[in-house]
Amino acid sequence: MSPTWSASKFRRLGRLATAAVILSVAPPLLAHDMWIDPTTFVPEPGTIVGLRLRVGENLLGDPLPRDPALINEFVFEDGSGRKPVVGRDGADPAGLLRAATPGLIVVGYRSNPSTIEQTPEKFNQYLKEEGLDTVAALRARRKETGVTTREMFSRCAKSLVLAGPASAGQGDRLLGLPLEIVAERNPYVIAIGQELPFRLTYENRPLPGALVVAINRLNPAEKLRARTDNDGRVRFTLPRGGMWLIKAVHMVPAPAGANAEWASYWASLTFGLNDTL
Amino acid sequence: MWSWTVIHRLVIRAARGIAAFIVLCGSVAGAHEIGTTRVSVVFGADRTYHIEIVTDAAALLEKLEAFAGRPPAPGTGLEETFLQRLTVAFDGMDVHPAIEYSVAPPTDAASPALATIRLAGEIPRGAREFTWTYSWTFASYALTVGRESAEAAVTEWLEGGQTSSPFPLSSMVAPSRLTSAWRYFTLGFTHILPHGLDHVLFVLGIFLLSGRLRSVLWQVSAFTVAHSITLGLSMYERLAVSPSIVEPLIALSIAYVAIENLFLSELKSWRVALVFGFGLLHGMGFAGALREIGLPRSDFLMALLTFNAGVEAGQLGVIGVAFVLVGLHCGTCAWYRRRIVVPASALIACTAVYWTLERLSF
Numbered sequence A: 001m002s003p004t005w006s007a008s009k010f011r012r013l014g015r016l017a018t019a020a021v022i023l024s025v026a027p028p029l030l031a032h033d034m035w036i037d038p039t040t041f042v043p044e045p046g047t048i049v050g051l052r053l054r055v056g057e058n059l060l061g062d063p064l065p066r067d068p069a070l071i072n073e074f075v076f077e078d079g080s081g082r083k084p085v086v087g088r089d090g091a092d093p094a095g096l097l098r099a100a101t102p103g104l105i106v107v108g109y110r111s112n113p114s115t116i117e118q119t120p121e122k123f124n125q126y127l128k129e130e131g132l133d134t135v136a137a138l139r140a141r142r143k144e145t146g147v148t149t150r151e152m153f154s155r156c157a158k159s160l161v162l163a164g165p166a167s168a169g170q171g172d173r174l175l176g177l178p179l180e181i182v183a184e185r186n187p188y189v190i191a192i193g194q195e196l197p198f199r200l201t202y203e204n205r206p207l208p209g210a211l212v213v214a215i216n217r218l219n220p221a222e223k224l225r226a227r228t229d230n231d232g233r234v235r236f237t238l239p240r241g242g243m244w245l246i247k248a249v250h251m252v253p254a255p256a257g258a259n260a261e262w263a264s265y266w267a268s269l270t271f272g273l274n275d276t277l
Numbered sequence B: 001m002w003s004w005t006v007i008h009r010l011v012i013r014a015a016r017g018i019a020a021f022i023v024l025c026g027s028v029a030g031a032h033e034i035g036t037t038r039v040s041v042v043f044g045a046d047r048t049y050h051i052e053i054v055t056d057a058a059a060l061l062e063k064l065e066a067f068a069g070r071p072p073a074p075g076t077g078l079e080e081t082f083l084q085r086l087t088v089a090f091d092g093m094d095v096h097p098a099i100e101y102s103v104a105p106p107t108d109a110a111s112p113a114l115a116t117i118r119l120a121g122e123i124p125r126g127a128r129e130f131t132w133t134y135s136w137t138f139a140s141y142a143l144t145v146g147r148e149s150a151e152a153a154v155t156e157w158l159e160g161g162q163t164s165s166p167f168p169l170s171s172m173v174a175p176s177r178l179t180s181a182w183r184y185f186t187l188g189f190t191h192i193l194p195h196g197l198d199h200v201l202f203v204l205g206i207f208l209l210s211g212r213l214r215s216v217l218w219q220v221s222a223f224t225v226a227h228s229i230t231l232g233l234s235m236y237e238r239l240a241v242s243p244s245i246v247e248p249l250i251a252l253s254i255a256y257v258a259i260e261n262l263f264l265s266e267l268k269s270w271r272v273a274l275v276f277g278f279g280l281l282h283g284m285g286f287a288g289a290l291r292e293i294g295l296p297r298s299d300f301l302m303a304l305l306t307f308n309a310g311v312e313a314g315q316l317g318v319i320g321v322a323f324v325l326v327g328l329h330c331g332t333c334a335w336y337r338r339r340i341v342v343p344a345s346a347l348i349a350c351t352a353v354y355w356t357l358e359r360l361s362f
Helices: A003-025 A120-129 A133-141 B004-009 B016-029 B057-068 B078-084 B177-192 B197-208 B213-235 B243-263 B269-293 B300-330 B336-360
Strands: A033-038 A048-057 A060-064 A071-078 A081-084 A095-098 A103-111 A114-118 A149-163 A179-183 A195-202 A211-216 A219-227 A233-237 A242-253 A262-273 B034-043 B048-056 B086-090 B093-095 B098-104 B114-122 B129-134 B140-147 B154-159
Touching: A033 A060, A033 A103, A033 A149, A033 A242, A033 A262, A048 A103, A048 A149, A060 B034, A060 B057, A095 A103, A114 A120, A120 A133, A120 A149, A149 A179, A179 A242, A179 A262, A195 A242, A195 A262, A219 A233, B034 B129, B048 B057, B048 B129, B057 B078, B057 B114, B078 B086, B078 B098, B129 B140, B177 B197, B177 B269, B177 B300, B197 B213, B197 B243, B197 B269, B197 B300, B197 B336, B213 B269, B213 B300, B243 B269, B243 B336, B269 B300, B300 B336
Parallel strands: A149 A262, B034 B140
Antiparallel strands: A033 A048, A048 A060, A048 A095, A071 A081, A071 A103, A103 A149, A114 A149, A179 A195, A195 A233, A211 A219, A211 A242, A242 A262, B034 B048, B048 B114, B086 B093, B086 B129, B098 B114, B140 B154
């Protein structure tokens, strides 16, 4: 048995054990994370990358096939500009891109809003889990904590894919999603244990006081949590390599005329952290 | 036993089989996040239930691993783990179904492996309602509930972990044989009256040849025997002719009979043989209609015979009405042929020629 095999096996077992605890105690919730799971984070330049959309919890996800009714925007930006992510309706992976230009590729997906109705208990629990304290306090003041709630939610998912060699000059950028996480340093030049700053924006302005959570695929139970400062910034020191999901939820009163009381935005950013740097 | 190695081997491919389903459902479900899971529940005539779950094998495997807290291995009883996050309930009481699974080979390199899990069991005696909960998916999925003879299926969109509405079993469990027989008889009858104008015109063409009862009886008997033969052969899959051939020929047969009425005033033996031949064609047309309705697997022959009997009753109904309205009063009149047979047959012939051209253009 090679040392590499046993190390990976050990990590895998650890991840399974922690995920099992989460799955067995968590009641089924109607609000889940959504992220982009590329077939590879580090494609060879010129190759095709499948962009799988996943919905789930703790990076355990179900495939979301490409649904034209759901897509508001599905694009990627590389050194040569912004292009649409193509794909066949109903297919998983939902999108495909060609890593034609070497460098960092920023993928963005924005969904049309979906509406969901939740019981008071589930909605209250969900506000608590996602750190939406302001909304919870407002509902308490309005004596709405016992009321069934309709919420329209939109997805604002991003992913960073690196084609070719990494350099500190490459960077994530603001795509203009309603709620957006931007990595302020290139994660592909960050070594494990180095600090990685992220900025959360809502309608292109920094969003202070929002809970941002970082989840690693190898150990999803060990979540890193931080609130954004006045500049909408959080800093995480990521303790291990592999796929990372950075996520945040923001909720505002639904616009007049919407068939819902609240509108939420679910931002996510995925990337691979190289554990050999 | 779950063959994990098989599932592992078949992961990493895209959902071509589900593509059409998702596109089709997109308009129905609005902007919900629809995953690739589908669940269908069928209640059998023998008071059994059969549930089929089709889902992405890789995603299910990962969740099963996480829930069980260990990597999968043969003989580890993960079927029981799977059952822990779903509920099959009758009148609010959980039942424990038998479980088996299979993994569909991917259709191409870009398709995912799909796992099909089948649950089955007996419906408890006296049960009135069925409910379903499935927590192995985080996305929206369609639950289809119906009887064995698929026409009464109901679809409900559910989120993972959400309990379905209660489905009343009275409308889902198969009806008695007598009810079913009456239903297929009615379907056969209504396939002629009022839905089968082409068959009605053919029968009227037969009727118009001569006002004599003997003429009508010979032709109707030949037609009945012939269409029963091809209906039976087609339904037992011993005969298959494309509707694109059968349907224009049916229209042409109507035109032929009507045109012949213009030149023939009494029954000839070759006319009976021709009507027999046309009956063979019409039988294939009836089979097409019956296939669209669907036949119950458990009472196939009974449904076939009662449908055919309904068709006969419809034809006799057409002849009966025609006889009472026309034949009874003026079938033997001197002007019967000139004022009734010729204009009516000409009208039928024109209509049938139009249908022939129309059906050929599709």
